[in-house]
Amino acid sequence: MAHIATSRRKVEWGDCDPADIVFYPNYFRWFDAAAHNLFSSAGLDWADIFTRFGVIGLPLVDAGARFVTPSTYGDELIIESQVSQFHSKVLVLTHQIINGGKLAVEGTEKRVWAGRHPEDEKRLQALPIPGEIRDLLS
């Protein structure tokens, strides 16, 4: 049902550690890029969103990953991303990394729809996710 975005990525030499497998923090780097790709594939440009809706980002409150099988240099990965849950001010993204037809890593990112706090511009304030955003990502 949900809008699903697909990213592709080839594992590079510098993504791997001395054990010859992807150094795991890189998966979160790829999740972040896949989240941006998910938005832009729905016609929502990241920078544009900020201007139009008065938000200044989608900061993370939570991120996690389950590592099923390691990937290594040269592997061609497919990352399928979607919004798996909408809460009032929070959205949960799910990313599945597929390697050779099999699930290799599954990740989640819980992000807040956030603008500047009206009384303290250094702080963020969670805001209700606009219906238009929900519709485009559902």
Next chain:
Amino acid sequence: MAHIATSRRKVEWGDCDPADIVFYPNYFRWFDAAAHNLFSSAGLDWADIFTRFGVIGLPLVDAGARFVTPSTYGDELIIESQVSQFHSKVLVLTHQIINGGKLAVEGTEKRVWAGRHPEDEKRLQALPIPGEIRDLLS
């Protein structure tokens, strides 16, 4: 009760993104380094462990983080790491990142004590964690 290791880290310019806060995958990079530091602070050298106990790494099965407050360029972070749970072949590490006396990020890493599979050296096999390792990290 548990052996706790403390790492220190100053947030660098290149750790931060255009929102002027730490790009979140870097926290996992720091958790990994803090895990190594936890082992070495208990007298367990990472490379040495591999040779002595016939393991070839402590691959992750799961990692997660809860982001409480963002950190920014120049912040001095303290990372407190410990093994919070021992299972038979798995250990769970907890990392708390403290910024200015307050909890900024809390992370967990679930790692497997793993050697080469006897029949297929490309695969890993979970092994029981030796008592000596448990004792040193408890």
Next chain:
Amino acid sequence: MAHIATSRRKVEWGDCDPADIVFYPNYFRWFDAAAHNLFSSAGLDWADIFTRFGVIGLPLVDAGARFVTPSTYGDELIIESQVSQFHSKVLVLTHQIINGGKLAVEGTEKRVWAGRHPEDEKRLQALPIPGEIRDLLS
């Protein structure tokens, strides 16, 4: 005349620093990936080369970049790579990063064709570059 390989890369959020431009070490990360791509585009698989020719890598002796204009989040970069000089045991790669039709960064990597030292396997020894490699990359 030379064999030229083209790589494409979209600048990601996490590639940029608080000044909203690519954090410069990332360009070298991209040069390294482009070097691998140059070899594979000539039919030379990196891992395969090592096995066939008894080398264990193409370690760098020198790398440099000239930064002409900054690139920022979302920019679509084209990287054109070639071997610009062959010496007996050393090759010089040139990478040009094009952004919006204009040269943004120009980089060079000087790499050694290297095998293990016959008397000390921890050391490397520069070896003559095989004619076949020269031919494929010229």
Next chain:
Amino acid sequence: MAHIATSRRKVEWGDCDPADIVFYPNYFRWFDAAAHNLFSSAGLDWADIFTRFGVIGLPLVDAGARFVTPSTYGDELIIESQVSQFHSKVLVLTHQIINGGKLAVEGTEKRVWAGRHPEDEKRLQALPIPGEIRDLLS
């Protein structure tokens, strides 16, 4: 004669590639951090400089490194940094990475003292380096 700043850094697991040595772009990441450290060790806070002198950064026009010997996981590196040349609007930083008492990498960064262009705030304009800055870094 010059003011020299010393940074220390232990090579982490995630800094190394499948060849078991530091993935070379990381050296440039360390040069950048060492440049910041050089300024702050001279009493010049990076963010503070920008406000006080109307500059918005010290963007690089050129960076290079010569790799003498590889470093590997666990190595303790010392990085000695200084301004090796002052031009009217440009300064050249030199970084020497010492591993086990020996020079491992030598790097240079050519940086511009830059403010916003008066007619186009998206462009940068090189500005004369203030005498105070010269004095503190000499």
